[in-house]
Amino acid sequence: MFLLLPFDSLIVNLLGISLTVLFTLLLVFIIVPAIFGVSFGIRKLYMKTLLKIFAWATLRMQRGAKEKNHQLYKPYTNGIIAKDPTSLEEEIKEIRRSGSSKALDNTPDFELSDIFYFCRKGMETIMDDEVTKRFSAEELESWNLLSRTNYNFQYISLRLTVLWGLGVLIRYCFLLPLRIALAFTGISLLVVGTTMVGYVPHGRSMEFRWRGEFQMNCLTLMSVPLHTFLKPRKNRPRNGGICVANHTSPIDVIILASDGYYAMVGQVHGGLMGVIQRAMVKACPHVWFERSEVKDRHLVAKRLTEHVKDKSKLPILIFPEGTCINNTSVMMFKKGSFEIGATVYPVAIKYDPQFGDAFWNSSKYGMVTYLLRMMTSWAIVCSVWYLPPMTRETNEDAVQFANRVKSAIARQGGLVDLLWDGGLKREKVKDTFKEEQQKLYSKMIVGNHEDRSRS
Amino acid sequence: MGNEASYPAEMCSHFDQDEIKRLGKRFKKLDLDKSGSLSVEEFLSMPELRYNPLLRRVIDIFDTDGSGEVDFKEFIVGASQFSVKGNEEQKLRFAFNIYDMDKDGYISNGELFQVLRMMVGSNLKDWQLQQLVDKTIIILDRDGDGKISFEEFSAVVRGLEIHKKLVLIV
Numbered sequence: 335m336f337l338l339l340p341f342d343s344l345i346v347n348l349l350g351i352s353l354t355v356l357f358t359l360l361l362v363f364i365i366v367p368a369i370f371g372v373s374f375g376i377r378k379l380y381m382k383t384l385l386k387i388f389a390w391a392t393l394r395m396q397r398g399a400k401e402k403n404h405q406l407y408k409p410y411t412n413g414i415i416a417k418d419p420t421s422l423e424e425e426i427k428e429i430r431r432s433g434s435s436k437a438l439d440n441t442p443d444f445e446l447s448d449i450f451y452f453c454r455k456g457m458e459t460i461m462d463d464e465v466t467k468r469f470s471a472e473e474l475e476s477w478n479l480l481s482r483t484n485y486n487f488q489y490i491s492l493r494l495t496v497l498w499g500l501g502v503l504i505r506y507c508f509l510l511p512l513r514i515a516l517a518f519t520g521i522s523l524l525v526v527g528t529t530m531v532g533y534v535p536h537g538r539s540m541e542f543r544w545r546g547e548f549q550m551n552c553l554t555l556m557s558v559p560l561h562t563f564l565k566p567r568k569n570r571p572r573n574g575g576i577c578v579a580n581h582t583s584p585i586d587v588i589i590l591a592s593d594g595y596y597a598m599v600g601q602v603h604g605g606l607m608g609v610i611q612r613a614m615v616k617a618c619p620h621v622w623f624e625r626s627e628v629k630d631r632h633l634v635a636k637r638l639t640e641h642v643k644d645k646s647k648l649p650i651l652i653f654p655e656g657t658c659i660n661n662t663s664v665m666m667f668k669k670g671s672f673e674i675g676a677t678v679y680p681v682a683i684k685y686d687p688q689f690g691d692a693f694w695n696s697s698k699y700g701m702v703t704y705l706l707r708m709m710t711s712w713a714i715v716c717s718v719w720y721l722p723p724m725t726r727e728t729n730e731d732a733v734q735f736a737n738r739v740k741s742a743i744a745r746q747g748g749l750v751d752l753l754w755d756g757g758l759k760r761e762k763v764k765d766t767f768k769e770e771q772q773k774l775y776s777k778m779i780v781g782n783h784e785d786r787s788r789s
Numbered sequence: 790m791g792n793e794a795s796y797p798a799e800m801c802s803h804f805d806q807d808e809i810k811r812l813g814k815r816f817k818k819l820d821l822d823k824s825g826s827l828s829v830e831e832f833l834s835m836p837e838l839r840y841n842p843l844l845r846r847v848i849d850i851f852d853t854d855g856s857g858e859v860d861f862k863e864f865i866v867g868a869s870q871f872s873v874k875g876n877e878e879q880k881l882r883f884a885f886n887i888y889d890m891d892k893d894g895y896i897s898n899g900e901l902f903q904v905l906r907m908m909v910g911s912n913l914k915d916w917q918l919q920q921l922v923d924k925t926i927i928i929l930d931r932d933g934d935g936k937i938s939f940e941e942f943s944a945v946v947r948g949l950e951i952h953k954k955l956v957l958i959v
Binding site for chain 2: 446447449455456457
């Protein structure tokens with residue numbers, strides 16, 4: 335037993351020393367440079383190396399598949415069938431035209447062949463629909479050595495497996511603890527710091543800037559594990575404006591807020607998020623809603639308008655989709671924030687899925703599981719584009735304005751522009767859509783009511 | 790569901806291994822409760838299908854054993870009728886079956902009325918719909934039995950190059 339005692343204390347000492355060393359290294363090499371905006375270029379090197387490795391791995395897998403003489407399963411990112419978009423009227427007219435020798439007259443009539451359009455559309459949707467696939471993670475075209483993105487794992491070669499194993503080791507034993515330490519430091523600093531700032535009495539109007547700056551620095555810390563490419567420095571949102579962006583994960587907030595001062599809008603959460611939200615309110619005025627209040631749209635609009643009118647307050651950051659989408663498309667923007675009449679500064683955020691998938695599938699993973707997945711990916715890499723500000727024109731309503739902004743964001747980020755509501759992730763679609771289709775078709779076969787009564 | 794590899798031999802579908810695998814994945818994704826077959830509810834979970842007034846008819850055609858749900862075999866066989874490699878006869882049959890609700894080989898006046906009713910919803914009155922139905926049957930019914938048989942149907946529809954319209958490239 336006596337022999338164990340010095341051994342014990344040795345281990346404790348070693349642990350203590352290594353922790354101290356780790357923290358010092360952390361401080362010197364990562365935290366301090368991040369705050370001052372200096373970079374050692376380590377990240378770029380890391381990413382280049384990773385890309386080379388992925389390319390090699392893909393080649394190896396293709397070669398392996400060829401040797402075994404079967405096709406390498408490639409998930410089509412655009413869906414498993416080839417579709418061309420046509421409207422009800424066009425297609426039914428075309429079907430009828432190809433059959434009858436009559437001249438192209440628009441007399442309303444019914445043909446047996448009209449069902450073809452509905453059949454095909456139905457089949458296409460069954461095979462591959464545009465909406466539900468946006469609510470789950472995007473499938474990659476080539477494997478990035480993470481088992482979570484593996485759709486076709488077969489033993490191809492020893493080298494590939496070794497590489498994968500090495501990857502697991504690096505990610506779980508080196509990157510994960512590092513990131514957890516950073517996140518922990520960042521969050522504690524945010525909570526402690528903002529509480530302290532909260533005790534400083536409200537004075538002159540310029541003060542929001544320095545509060546905002548403090549918040550920004552804390553969030554920069556939390557964003558260090560992320561690699562962000564920021565595009566032009568002009569077009570930054572100004573006070574009295576609203577910044578809108580497409581939503582993929584809560585990390586969007588960290589990315590944007592570490593690069594500018596914002597007041598945030600969102601639903602009050604419980605747990606860790608709730609703690610952070612309450613801390614942030616102490617430093618700057620954010621607009622957090624209770625879930626019950628969200629339904630009261632007038633209240634929301636009123637609070638937003640008040641905030642925007644006060645020019646000393648920071649610009650609002652809002653995600654009009656209302657929920658997380660998987661970053662391959664932009665879904666319907668809720669018109670609430672576009673009715674207020676303030677200048678809108680659109681921002682497009684696109685993640686590079688090869689290094690790690692940032693999409694938070696909230697129905698599948700909780701917050702903690704999601705964070706763990708984030709921290710054990712290779713990296714989170716995203717590109718942020720600040721687009722020129724837009725205002726509502728005199729002849730367009732809030733919905734048209736929202737769609738215009740959405741198209742601009744989709745175009746810049748290379749995302750698909752969809753009209754569907756992100757809320758469909760959880761709710762069913764209304765039957766009014768079917769009724770519209772039925773109405774359209776009825777017009778085709780009997781024409782307008784006036785024509786009918788005349789004939 | 791891991792034994793998709795054994796299906797092709799039994800299923801006389803037009804799909805190759807790769808396509809069946811893809812369709813298998815799709816099936817699994819649609820099968821929300823993992824019961825091994827797709828219910829009407831699970832089909833309706835796709836927002837775009839709610840647009841489609843003929844959904845029930847299509848599901849009915851897939852469901853060859855009348856169980857009310859579509860299992861994987863029925864799914865593949867059903868999808869196969871839309872394959873590029875399918876022949877014209879198969880596709881015409883599919884279209885005919887949309888109308889022929891009781892699967893007796895004839896489209897009766899009542900069946901045509903019901904299918905049309907699905908497509909127009911409540912936008913047309915009964916008498917307007919009945920007029921259209923009667924007119925169509927009079928024109929197409931060659932043998933005067935008051936119903937449309939498969940031959941009479943094909944005669945009208947054959948020239949429309951249906952094999953190009955009812956095709957899905959997987």
